[in-house]
Amino acid sequence: MTARTLFKNARLLDPATALDRKGDLLVADGKIAAVGARVQADASGAAVIECHGHCLAPGLVDMRVELREPGREHEETMESGAAAAAAGGITTMVALPNTEPAIDDVALVEFVARRSREVGVHIRTYAAATRGLKGREITEIGLLSAAGAVAFTDANSAIADALVLRRAFSYARTFDALIVQHPEEPSLAAGGHMTEGEIATRLGLSGITPAAEVMMVERDLRLMEITGARYHVAHVSTGAAIEAIRAAKARGLPVTCDTAPPYFALNETAVGEYRTFAKLSPPLRSENDRRAVVAGLRDGTIDAIASDHSPHPQDSKRLPFASAEAGIIGLETLLPLTLELVHNGHLTVLQALRALSQRPAEILGLPAGRLAEGTPADLVLFDLDRPGRIDVDSFRSKSKNSPFDGRPVQGRVLKTMVDGRFVFGGDS
């Protein structure tokens, strides 16, 4: 690896240091070799990329992705997921353990690590917090951590039993492991298919009270306090849960959370007349909750934005609403949908990038999300302003279940680099 690449005349953006200035960045041997106003000095022989003032930032770290390998490779594989990630400017993604079989033992974590080396994008994995994601017996958190699991979660199942979660928290603390929870009280949400309220009532669909989210979060925060564990709430979507997390952070608890673009880009009205592409878990919420998500991102209560990429084939969406699978793909829409918040004045571009790369990397302890010399050259070059429409047919993901097809957006990924090699846009 002697390849050297010089990005010239870029808008350098590094949320960790609040860097936002015009300049150059030199990549050598897969690492960032120099960042600054001019770094031509030792750039002789490097391939030069003229950036025309476009944004050069740390590659996105997507902390919540479902890849269907092993088990359901017709929906997504690590290759197709990595290609989609690269097109979306994502250089590291963290896979959920809800595969078949579930990633709950060391061999499966090693399998992901091995497969990750065969694709162009870094893939890390969570391990299940409980065996088979069943919520009863905790997994080998120590051995799984040593094998490379970045954190522990039962994916889209909440760990409902308070005693099981208490023990998972206590045990995880031994290894400083992080537990990630799907925030929904399952007995309260049972049988529901969308958020409770007028729209569900009109459609004759069983509703889920939004309180199911804050109830689980508040209970878990109590368990955190008695165990001293680290805790991360996945895809928060209600104002009440965000407020509970805001208050817990103010008390000094080590709680973090993320959300996903549908929870700030859509509300429950997207269900329309039974649009199954708008069926998610947690479900799309009221407009007030959507605004609360935006406010939570703005004040930093919500640390991260993840794609919550959930590939499903047509067959599982072309069903009556109640029978359809929940979840949408998101790798290739993560950046443009987040940039809507920038163009609408809710976030600065550095705030957006902090939620997309720096914070998820910090929460999971990953060596990514920085533009520092000596760190891996995982980079995204994007045009902040270029208008276009989301075109699902052009997506590299194997599945096409997105409610955003045709949505006008501003911002486009031009090039994505992982460890100094272009994985997207390198030939242009």
Added chain:
Amino acid sequence: MTGTADSLAFPHRHLLGIEGLSPDDITLLLDKSEGYVEQNRQADKKRSLLRGRTIINVFFENSTRTRTSFEVAGKRLGGDVINMSVAGSSIKKGETLIDTAMTLNAMHPDVLVVRHHESGAVHLLAQKVNCAVVNAGDGSHEHPTQALLDALTIRRRKGGLQGLVVAICGDILHSRVARSNIHLLNTMGARVRVVAPRTLLPAEIERMGVEVFHDMGLGLKGADIVMMLRLQTERMHGSFVPSIREYFHFFGLDARKLAAAKADALIMHPGPMNRGVEIDSEVADDIDRSLIRHQVEMGVAVRMACLEVLTRELGNGPPVT
């Protein structure tokens, strides 16, 4: 109730719900139904309006009454009516609803009459076929022909719907009949109340334009129409009411509770009734007060009117006489 309704066209390809129908649409259907009520009372009930037309009843959920009513309606108009039994068919073997729709569509039906246990399933099917689709009940969503036949029944007894106080009582949460009736009665200017224990009311039901009561005495006070709903035990995931005994005590319709309504208040029920659960036999069988058997009669006429307007929309039907 205008005599010119016949000159209006029904501007919808399908009848998927009452929501979205205008007062004119509803009046057109009710006026046409009136004619069929008279026809159905003649010795010769048969017409040839639907000669050459194929109507397929596709019932994913068991029903005898509604299916038979549609079958009679189609046959009296001279159409060929086929009942597709779904139980035991390929659908049970994993064929999707859309596959079924495509298969049926390839047989060139003119109308599909569809009942399904899931809300929205009939909409989904309607998107995939070229013919007209009538929703014969989808989950807890809508049952438009039931609301139309209820409206026709009321209109014939009360002369109209405007200004009437209608109390819909019982399992509103799971009821497609309630939702369709709320839409229709509101559209036609009636005042709608719902009366139920809180566990059987969906969230924000008041935003559909109803007054909400949890007490039969208050909810029925001054009502012109008392519409009872079946307590749909088969749909219940958990325990919505503690016992039938308690439910009947507080929410079952009997002569004592009915006394709160207007002296000439009429009783309706979409059937089949659970006697002693939501309604006492004494009031259900009161021929002066109960419209329950009239509702069944109106059902055939209303479904004939629906089949007529939807096949006329196809634009290649025989001339209407």
